[in-house]
Amino acid sequence: MLQNLENLAREARSWPFEQARALLDHVLKKRLSAADRVAAKLLIDAGKADEAVATFEALQRPVVLETGYGPSGLPHMGTFGEVARTTMVRNAFRALTGDHWATRLIAFSDDMDGLRKVPEGVPNPEMLREDLHLSLTRARDPFGTHDSFGAHNNARLRAFLDGFGFDYEFMSSTETYRSGRFDETLLRLLERFDAVQAIMLPTLGPERAATYSPFLPVSPITGHVLQVPTLERNVEKGTIVFDDPAGGRTELPVTGGHVKLQWKPDWAMRWTALDVDYEMSGKDLIESVRESSKVCRALGGVPPEGFNYELFLDVEGKKISKSKGNGLTMDQWLRYGTPESLSWYMFQSPKSAKSLHFNVIPRAIDDYLGAIDLYGTQEPAKQIDNAVWAIHAGAPPKVASPVSFALLLNLVGVANASSKAQLWAYFAKYLPAATPENEPVLDGLMDRALNYYEDFVKPTKWYRLPDDREKAALLDLAGRLKGLPADTTDGELIQGEVYAVGKAHAFEPLRGWFGALYEVLLGASQGPRFGSFAAIYGLPQTVRLIEAGANGELAG
Numbered sequence: 001m002l003q004n005l006e007n008l009a010r011e012a013r014s015w016p017f018e019q020a021r022a023l024l025d026h027v028l029k030k031r032l033s034a035a036d037r038v039a040a041k042l043l044i045d046a047g048k049a050d051e052a053v054a055t056f057e058a059l060q061r062p063v064v065l066e067t068g069y070g071p072s073g074l075p076h077m078g079t080f081g082e083v084a085r086t087t088m089v090r091n092a093f094r095a096l097t098g099d100h101w102a103t104r105l106i107a108f109s110d111d112m113d114g115l116r117k118v119p120e121g122v123p124n125p126e127m128l129r130e131d132l133h134l135s136l137t138r139a140r141d142p143f144g145t146h147d148s149f150g151a152h153n154n155a156r157l158r159a160f161l162d163g164f165g166f167d168y169e170f171m172s173s174t175e176t177y178r179s180g181r182f183d184e185t186l187l188r189l190l191e192r193f194d195a196v197q198a199i200m201l202p203t204l205g206p207e208r209a210a211t212y213s214p215f216l217p218v219s220p221i222t223g224h225v226l227q228v229p230t231l232e233r234n235v236e237k238g239t240i241v242f243d244d245p246a247g248g249r250t251e252l253p254v255t256g257g258h259v260k261l262q263w264k265p266d267w268a269m270r271w272t273a274l275d276v277d278y279e280m281s282g283k284d285l286i287e288s289v290r291e292s293s294k295v296c297r298a299l300g301g302v303p304p305e306g307f308n309y310e311l312f313l314d315v316e317g318k319k320i321s322k323s324k325g326n327g328l329t330m331d332q333w334l335r336y337g338t339p340e341s342l343s344w345y346m347f348q349s350p351k352s353a354k355s356l357h358f359n360v361i362p363r364a365i366d367d368y369l370g371a372i373d374l375y376g377t378q379e380p381a382k383q384i385d386n387a388v389w390a391i392h393a394g395a396p397p398k399v400a401s402p403v404s405f406a407l408l409l410n411l412v413g414v415a416n417a418s419s420k421a422q423l424w425a426y427f428a429k430y431l432p433a434a435t436p437e438n439e440p441v442l443d444g445l446m447d448r449a450l451n452y453y454e455d456f457v458k459p460t461k462w463y464r465l466p467d468d469r470e471k472a473a474l475l476d477l478a479g480r481l482k483g484l485p486a487d488t489t490d491g492e493l494i495q496g497e498v499y500a501v502g503k504a505h506a507f508e509p510l511r512g513w514f515g516a517l518y519e520v521l522l523g524a525s526q527g528p529r530f531g532s533f534a535a536i537y538g539l540p541q542t543v544r545l546i547e548a549g550a551n552g553e554l555a556g
Contacts, residue, residue, distance in 0.1 A: 001393065001395055002091060002098075003099045003100075005098070005394070006044075006049070006095070006096060006097070006098050008381055008384045010045065010096065012384045012385050013385055014092075014385040015350060015351075016088040016089050016092035016347075016390050017095075017096065017384070017385075019089045019092065019278075019305075020089055020092035020093040020096045022305055023063070023089065023278050023305045024044070026277065026304075026305035027059075028041060028059075030277070030302045031056075032056060036056055039055075040052045047098060049097040049101055050098065053100055061275070062102035062104045063093065063103045063104070063277050064104050064274060064275055065086050065089065065090050065103065065104065065279065066106045066108055066271075066279045066304070067082045067083050067086050067105070067106070067107050067168075067279065067280075068082075068267075068279070069107060069157055070110050071109050071110070071111045071149075071150050071153035071157065072116070072119060073119050074156055075153075075160040077312070077328060077329070077330060077333070077356065079157070079160070080164070080342065081346045082281075083107060083164075083166055083168065085280060085347075085350060086105060086278070086279075086280060087105065087166060087167070088347065089280075090103050091393045095384070095394065104169055105166075105167065105168045106168070106169050106171050107166075107168045107171065108171045108173065108270065109153075109154050109170070109171070109172050110263070111135070111137050111153075111154060111173050111174050112135045112136070112177055112225070112257075112260045113135065113136055113260065113263075114216070114224065114225030115128065115132055115133065115134055115135070115136055115139045115149065118132070123143060124144075125142065128140070131149075134225070135174065135218065135225050135260070136148065136149055136174075137150035137172070150174070154172065157170075174257065177260065178256060180255065181273065182269060182270075183255040184273070185299060186254045186255055186259070186269065187238050187254065188299050188300065189214065189265065189299060190215075190235055190238060190240070190254050191235050192299065193233055196214050196295055196298055197214070199291060200214065200265070200295070203287075211228070213229055213242075214262050215230055215240055215260075215261065216259060216261065216262060217240065217242050217250070217252050217258065217259045218252075218257070218258055218260065219245075219247070220244075220250065220252070221244060221246040221247045222246045224246075225260055226244065228242045228243055228244075228245075229242065230242055232251075234251075237253075238254055239251050239253050240252060240259070264288055264291050264292045264295065265292075267288070267292040268292040268293070268298075268299060268301070269295075271301055271302075271303060271304055272296055272299045272300065272301030275301075277304050277305060278304050279304045280306045280307055280309060282308065282309055282311050283310050286308050289306070289308070307350075307351070309350040311353065312356035313354065313355050313356065314355065314357055328356050328358065336448050336451055336452040336455075336456075337448060338365060338368070338441075338444060340368050340391060341365040341368045342364070343368075343391040344364050344367060344371070344388075344391060345360065345364045347387040347390055347391065358455075359456075362405050362406060362409065366404045366405050368388070368400075369400040369401050369405070371387055371388045372399070372400035373399075373400060374386065375388050375389070375396055376398060376399075397441075401439070401441045401442045401445055402431055402434065402439065403528075403532065403536065404529075404532075405445055405448070405449060406526075406528045407528035407529070407532055407533050407536070408423070408445055408446060409452060409457055410524070410527050410533055411423065411426060411449075411533065411536060411537060412449050412453040413457060413458065413461065413523065414521075414522065414537060414545060417450065418450070419450070420436075420443065420446045420450070424436070426537060426538070427442075429487065429538070430535050457524070461524070462523055463519070463520065463549070464519050464555055465520070465555045466516060466520045466550060470520065470550075471550045473501050474516075474517075474520065474521075474546050474549060474550035475546075475547070475550050476501050478543050478547050480497045481494065481534070481539055481543050481546070482543055484497075486540050488535070491531040491532040491534070492531060494530070494531035494535055494539070495530065495531025496531070497531075498517070498530050501513070502514070514530065520549040521545055521554065523554070
């Protein structure tokens with residue numbers, strides 16, 4: 001599926017392929033000498049990535065991509081966006097290398113962090129209040145379903161990612177610290193403590209700098225993750241000494257899960273210990289990436305390739321804040337839009353700020369459906385840059401929905417439909433062979449159209465009266481449609497009559513005529529292709545709607 005695409009991938013212009021080419025250059029530079037790098041690149045560019053991997057031992061290790069998750073809360077839009085976009089880069093890299101080079105995507109949960117505050121909206125908040133400062137995997141689960149709050153949220157994360165079909169490896173901070181996976185790098189940080197401090201202290205205010213240590217010891221008495229100064233360090237023994245508020249002067253090894261690192265050194269340590277080759281992050285973390293990269297180099301590692309994506313804005317153009325609740329949740333998007341439409345939205349211009357609000361969902365759905373239709377008409381060089389290639393890992397569905405989401409929204413409104421059964425009844429003549437079983441996309445869109453119409457369209461619907469020219473044109477259209485067979489389902493034939501009426505009544509430009517149709521008949525500023533709408537709604541019903549609009553019966 002992702003093989004034999006090397007030539008197309010080298011020329012592709014979409015951002016996942018730009019990132020894949022940068023990742024390839026990064027890994028070759030990181031793992032090979034200058035001479036070997038040239039030789040390997042020549043082989044890969046010749047479509048012989050398998051030969052390059054077989055020839056150079058350093059290339060036989062998988063390319064590692066990572067995403068991070070803070071399990072103090074449930075998975076959210078940012079979690080989805082980061083995994084979806086990283087997956088797009090991963091698949092582009094696979095295509096670029098003929099799928100001969102193994103890749104891994106690690107979804108890393110930072111679940112050893114201390115619980116700093118009680119999240120809003122959780123049950124039994126008093127339980128979590130008692131467990132403040134414990135690591136998330138020691139704090140009790142207020143939902144009562146898992147051994148800890150961290151375990152609960154990790155399970156939600158995995159179910160969340162599995163539900164979207166992502167291919168990933170889950171990794172827990174607690175488990176990796178305790179297993180000894182990080183021990184070698186932690187001991188190196190202990191040895192290079194002063195170098196790390198020299199990087200971090202200038203980034204802090206005077207008060208925090210006075211007590212800052214990259215090591216956060218876990219109190220052997222209370223289990224709290226402590227933010228306390230390191231008083232002594234013993235490189236030979238691999239220990240630090242600190243003042244435990246519950247037990248006084250204490251010595252602990254930095255290995256085996258007895259300490260956790262502050263998050264920027266922790267990020268750098270992870271990159272080094274896991275040999276991470278790629279990780280993206282939000283624009284708000286640019287400085288954090290810079291400082292973590294310095295720490296990574298101080299530890300003898302190579303910072304990963306990556307890029308900083310823009311953050312989403314609310315409908316007023318303000319930065320989305322989880323505490324303010326001015327953005328969309330995953331559940332909200334999926335109530336009104338499909339998972340594929342969300343992936344479409346995440347694909348578009350990741351370095352540009354975009355509104356993430358309910359009003360973007362209908363357009364995202366129809367743009368995705370349109371891209372599926374377009375894909376089947378494109379040559380391979382264009383297909384690979386089509387967003388649906390990235391969304392579906394090179395194998396998008398051949399067909400999408402026979403009608404647009406915009407059309408469904410208007411059908412719900414005009415037909416006053418409240419169930420899918422009512423909507424399917426309208427399709428009985430237009431698409432007699434269609435059923436929920438053989439048109440599952442359409443069936444799913446009906447659910448979402450009913451939800452979206454009820455929550456957002458219906459409360460704002462407003463019909464206006466036609467002016468004299470518009471009224472004459474509407475009555476003319478009604479008369480022409482009456483002249484067609486009542487069972488006409490040819491949307492193009494009906495659309496031809498709509499165009500003819502607009503021209504006959506001198507609407508220049510014609511969009512003024514279509515605007516009148518939408519505002520007078522549908523109570524909206526824009527709408528679907530009118531011929532398709534009429535074909536589904538039924539010609540007699542459409543004629544009655546037009547006459548009612550022309551006579552002012554819909555306004556008010």
